[in-house]
Amino acid sequence: MKVLFVASEAYPFIKTGGLGDVVYALPKALRKLGIDVRVIIPKYSSIPLSLKNCMETIATFKVKVGWRNQYCGLEYLTYDDVPYYFIDNEYYFKRPQTYGYYDDGERFSYFSKAILESIKYMGDFTPDIIHCNDWQCGIIPVLLKANYSKDAKFNKIKSIFTIHNLKSQGIFPREILNELLNLDETYFNEDALKFYDSVSFMKGGIVFSDAVTTVSNTYAREIQTPFYGEGLGGLLSLKAEKLYGIVNGIDYELYNPKLDKKIFCEYDSQSIKQKVKNKLKFQEELCFTVNEDIPMIGIVTSLVKQKGIDLIIDKLEELLSLDIQIVLLGNGDDYYEDIFQFYASRYPSRISTNIVFDDKLAQQIYAASDMFLMPSLSEPCGIEHLIALKYGSIPIIHETGGLKDTILFYSKYTGNGNGFSFNNYKSEELLDAVNRALDLYKDKASWNKLIRNAMLSNNSWENSAKNYMNLYSKILKK
Structure with a gap:
C-alpha cells in the first residue's frame, strides 16, 4: 500500500502547532506497519539550512494557476527513515511566516495543483491514497x-x-474558482x-474526499452540531457515513522524560522521586519558594478563547490566593497576554508568565509541574495534555473533544484514572476541579499512584496508526 501524506507543515522542517507533530509522527508509525508512506510539504525559506542542504532536486x-504558469521544483530527502518531498517556489514560500498572507488562497491553490502534478515525477511511486490534512490541502480531492x-x-x-x-x-472569494483553480462556476453550489x-x-x-477523519471520536460527534460545526455541522452530519474519529497520539521518542535532555533530571514511572528534582530546580530558576510540597500548576497553551483562557482568568485571583x-x-x-503579565508583576512569587514559544521551557514545565491545566472550550484532540501525562503532570481538563477521550477521572477508591475533569464550561467547575486535585495532592500515596497511572497511559501512535491502516484498506476495497 502506498500513501502520499500531504500537509502544510511537518516537524522538524517547519512547525507552528500540533499539525507539525502529527505529520512527523504518524507517517513514521505507519511505515513501521509496512505501509509505503511518503510526506510532501512546501519548501519554506525558514526550513533549517542543515536540512535544505540535504535535499536533492528530482524534477522541475x-x-x-489560473492564467499563470508557475515554476515548481520537486525536491527530496529521507529523514528518520521517512521519504519527504518538498514543493519549491520562492515566490510563494520564501516568506518569514508560514500562514497569514493576503494571497494564501493563491499560495495553497498552487500547492494543491503542484502536489498532483508532482506525482508524475515520483518514479515508481504512485500513491494508492492521498492523505490530505486541513484546509491548505482541502482542494486536492476536488x-x-x-x-x-x-x-x-x-x-x-x-x-x-x-480535519x-x-x-x-x-x-x-468565489472568483478563486476560475482565476486560480481553473474550475468553472458549476463548482459554486x-x-x-x-x-x-x-x-x-x-x-x-x-x-x-473518499473519507473524512478527525482527531478524536468525541470531536467527530461534536462537529456535527451547530455549536462546534463552524457552519459545516449540517454538511458533516450528512456525510456522517464517511466521517471517522481517530485520536491523535504522541511520539515517545520525542516526548519521554527518561530520554529528554532539555529537562533538569531524567526519570520514568519507576523513578518518580527524580521528578521532584526538576520541580525544585525550576522553582529556584523562577525565584519561587523552593518547596516540593507547594503544588505547581503548568499551563502551556495558545492564549485564545478556544483554550479556555477566560475561565482561568475569571478565577485567577482565587487560584493565586491558594x-x-x-x-x-x-x-x-x-x-x-496583558492580564497574565499583570498578575505576574503583582504576584511574582506565585505566577510566572512567559509570553514566548520555547520548546525547552515547555519541556521543563511538563517535568516540573504537578498538575497541568487545559480547560479548552473545544479541543479537536490536543497534544499538550498527552505530553503532560507522559511527564507525570496530572491534567485538569474540560470534557470536550480529545480531552474527554483520553482523560479518565481518577478515583482514590479504585485507583483507576489519570486526571481530573469538569463537564460544564463554567469557571466555578474549573475551580472545583482544581480544588479536587489539590485535596488529593495532600495524600502522597494516592498522588504517586495517580502519577504512575498517568505516565503509563498509552497514547503512542501505534494504535492510531493501526486504525488509519484499517481505514486505508477499507477505502481501497470500495
Whole structure:
C-alpha cells in the first residue's frame, strides 16, 4: 500500500502547532506497519539550512494557476527513515511566516495543483491514497476528481481528508474558482465548494474526499452540531457515513522524560522521586519558594478563547490566593497576554508568565509541574495534555473533544484514572476541579499512584496508526 501524506507543515522542517507533530509522527508509525508512506510539504525559506542542504532536486516543471504558469521544483530527502518531498517556489514560500498572507488562497491553490502534478515525477511511486490534512490541502480531492479522473495514472487514487481544527477553513472569494483553480462556476453550489457567498477549501475536502477523519471520536460527534460545526455541522452530519474519529497520539521518542535532555533530571514511572528534582530546580530558576510540597500548576497553551483562557482568568485571583504556584507559557491575544503579565508583576512569587514559544521551557514545565491545566472550550484532540501525562503532570481538563477521550477521572477508591475533569464550561467547575486535585495532592500515596497511572497511559501512535491502516484498506476495497 502506498500513501502520499500531504500537509502544510511537518516537524522538524517547519512547525507552528500540533499539525507539525502529527505529520512527523504518524507517517513514521505507519511505515513501521509496512505501509509505503511518503510526506510532501512546501519548501519554506525558514526550513533549517542543515536540512535544505540535504535535499536533492528530482524534477522541475510548470504548474498552471489560473492564467499563470508557475515554476515548481520537486525536491527530496529521507529523514528518520521517512521519504519527504518538498514543493519549491520562492515566490510563494520564501516568506518569514508560514500562514497569514493576503494571497494564501493563491499560495495553497498552487500547492494543491503542484502536489498532483508532482506525482508524475515520483518514479515508481504512485500513491494508492492521498492523505490530505486541513484546509491548505482541502482542494486536492476536488482537483483530483475534476482534472485527473480520466488519467490512467490517477484514476484509481483515493483521497482522505483529515480535519485537525474546523475553525480554520480556508475561505476565499468565489472568483478563486476560475482565476486560480481553473474550475468553472458549476463548482459554486451547495453540494460543492459554495460556503455562503465564498468558496471553502475545507468544504471541498469534506465533500470530494473518499473519507473524512478527525482527531478524536468525541470531536467527530461534536462537529456535527451547530455549536462546534463552524457552519459545516449540517454538511458533516450528512456525510456522517464517511466521517471517522481517530485520536491523535504522541511520539515517545520525542516526548519521554527518561530520554529528554532539555529537562533538569531524567526519570520514568519507576523513578518518580527524580521528578521532584526538576520541580525544585525550576522553582529556584523562577525565584519561587523552593518547596516540593507547594503544588505547581503548568499551563502551556495558545492564549485564545478556544483554550479556555477566560475561565482561568475569571478565577485567577482565587487560584493565586491558594498556596500554589502557576507557570504559564504561551502567546496569543494581547488582552490575555496583558492580564497574565499583570498578575505576574503583582504576584511574582506565585505566577510566572512567559509570553514566548520555547520548546525547552515547555519541556521543563511538563517535568516540573504537578498538575497541568487545559480547560479548552473545544479541543479537536490536543497534544499538550498527552505530553503532560507522559511527564507525570496530572491534567485538569474540560470534557470536550480529545480531552474527554483520553482523560479518565481518577478515583482514590479504585485507583483507576489519570486526571481530573469538569463537564460544564463554567469557571466555578474549573475551580472545583482544581480544588479536587489539590485535596488529593495532600495524600502522597494516592498522588504517586495517580502519577504512575498517568505516565503509563498509552497514547503512542501505534494504535492510531493501526486504525488509519484499517481505514486505508477499507477505502481501497470500495
